[in-house]
Amino acid sequence: MNVKLAENYGFCFGVKRAIKIAEENIGSSTYGPLIHNGKEINRLQEDFQVSLVEDISTFKEGDKAVIRTHGIPKDELALLHEKKIDVIDATCPYVTKPQQICEEMSNEGYDIVIFGDVNHPEIKGVMSYAKKGVTVVESVEELEGKFFYEKIAVVAQTTRKVDEFMKVCNHLMRSHKEVRVFNTICNATFDNQDAVKALANESDVMVVIGGKNSSNTKELHSISKDNCKDSYLVEGPDDLDSAWFLNKKDCGVSAGASTPDWIIKQVTAKIKELS
Amino acid sequence: MNVKLAENYGFCFGVKRAIKIAEENIGSSTYGPLIHNGKEINRLQEDFQVSLVEDISTFKEGDKAVIRTHGIPKDELALLHEKKIDVIDATCPYVTKPQQICEEMSNEGYDIVIFGDVNHPEIKGVMSYAKKGVTVVESVEELEGKFFYEKIAVVAQTTRKVDEFMKVCNHLMRSHKEVRVFNTICNATFDNQDAVKALANESDVMVVIGGKNSSNTKELHSISKDNCKDSYLVEGPDDLDSAWFLNKKDCGVSAGASTPDWIIKQVTAKIKELS
Numbered sequence: 001m002n003v004k005l006a007e008n009y010g011f012c013f014g015v016k017r018a019i020k021i022a023e024e025n026i027g028s029s030t031y032g033p034l035i036h037n038g039k040e041i042n043r044l045q046e047d048f049q050v051s052l053v054e055d056i057s058t059f060k061e062g063d064k065a066v067i068r069t070h071g072i073p074k075d076e077l078a079l080l081h082e083k084k085i086d087v088i089d090a091t092c093p094y095v096t097k098p099q100q101i102c103e104e105m106s107n108e109g110y111d112i113v114i115f116g117d118v119n120h121p122e123i124k125g126v127m128s129y130a131k132k133g134v135t136v137v138e139s140v141e142e143l144e145g146k147f148f149y150e151k152i153a154v155v156a157q158t159t160r161k162v163d164e165f166m167k168v169c170n171h172l173m174r175s176h177k178e179v180r181v182f183n184t185i186c187n188a189t190f191d192n193q194d195a196v197k198a199l200a201n202e203s204d205v206m207v208v209i210g211g212k213n214s215s216n217t218k219e220l221h222s223i224s225k226d227n228c229k230d231s232y233l234v235e236g237p238d239d240l241d242s243a244w245f246l247n248k249k250d251c252g253v254s255a256g257a258s259t260p261d262w263i264i265k266q267v268t269a270k271i272k273e274l275s
Numbered sequence: 276m277n278v279k280l281a282e283n284y285g286f287c288f289g290v291k292r293a294i295k296i297a298e299e300n301i302g303s304s305t306y307g308p309l310i311h312n313g314k315e316i317n318r319l320q321e322d323f324q325v326s327l328v329e330d331i332s333t334f335k336e337g338d339k340a341v342i343r344t345h346g347i348p349k350d351e352l353a354l355l356h357e358k359k360i361d362v363i364d365a366t367c368p369y370v371t372k373p374q375q376i377c378e379e380m381s382n383e384g385y386d387i388v389i390f391g392d393v394n395h396p397e398i399k400g401v402m403s404y405a406k407k408g409v410t411v412v413e414s415v416e417e418l419e420g421k422f423f424y425e426k427i428a429v430v431a432q433t434t435r436k437v438d439e440f441m442k443v444c445n446h447l448m449r450s451h452k453e454v455r456v457f458n459t460i461c462n463a464t465f466d467n468q469d470a471v472k473a474l475a476n477e478s479d480v481m482v483v484i485g486g487k488n489s490s491n492t493k494e495l496h497s498i499s500k501d502n503c504k505d506s507y508l509v510e511g512p513d514d515l516d517s518a519w520f521l522n523k524k525d526c527g528v529s530a531g532a533s534t535p536d537w538i539i540k541q542v543t544a545k546i547k548e549l550s
Binding site for chain 2: 179
């Protein structure tokens, strides 16, 4: 069986940057998982003594707190500073941007619409920067029955599908005087999405590697499934099943933005072994 | 044959307002046709001595110049003031709005995209308010090969179809960081368009009344034709042809925003006579 990697896959700029920051801060703690990949977080713990703190109250004065790529809510950041924690910001700059937009647009009196998952840490952070009047939707249908003033600013979770974002914007643009659309979906997301679509179309079976709580990985898997019905999401080589590759000729592989190369290598090696 | 008027048709707020202004200024001159309806312009000339001036250089100090509903370019307005002409502004407020947007956005460094007809007086006026970097397109296809900076502001000719406007916005939103969409298509246009669509769907034959150089009338006719193949555009009763109504049961009638009621009455009376 042929195993082919997507033209674009895996680590994005923001994840690479955050890992470098963590590696440079031996003995620090990340507040929440630095990236959505448990295996890489374990590696940082073992090789660089970077621990994971889930409860903000456990940080003490002088501690080094690394802010995760997804960012954190504004009041939590203020609390860390107040407690004189040494804050090291590894928030992806593409996430800092929608946070800033939210704050600015809110100050200018725009109603804010965020296209994304209200329970995702990135969105919890972004929405915390709006003063009031912020609405988070995961689909255009969720806009039904909602009221907005004439001026609306729209941002997207960085890892969302652009087509769905367009639907939300179009719905708002039809009936409101000014809709200020900030396309905050990041280019790495675009590139990985385009590449997985192309590869899925020419493959018999697809394996998408990434954390099961990783938003961008789930989107990749969903796009893959739309274009190749036998598409599987795995976190590592142990999740592979030899039955998937029976009578298949071409296997495509992609990986989410938080999936390290060493896991991708392990998975592709195991696929070759199984097929 | 049943003759039925669309639920919304004819004179919009801006046209009604402009005619009232002209009627209140007996003996004045409009610079360019006040509205796109020759018959109504003749009536204003005959009943209120409101003449039509096409050449700006013929205005003399102290003359009363009525600015047409479509507005005029910024430099021409400045020239009228400079020549101490008594300027009476009958520009539709819904047209003044995109002029202001164009000026403000241009000052803030946005590239401006106007969806409309570069040769239409409204657009000639609107685009004159942008300092530089203004692009006028009539379709999404015309955006191909054009380069814009990251921040774009988009406005529409007030009388355009909203679906086409959406296409232009979507194209820009996919690949630019910020697209500020000002939906300047006026509600009267929306309402007349929605109503003509509904009526055309339940009619055997459609008559749309309006000036042949009227943008909004042409759009109404185009929507009508999309929903009822036997759709005709007429300027007045003399354009009607009895052959159109042969073996037809339901005739729908709509009229552009610059079509006065007295013409609509003449046309519907003649349709009944012919059928």
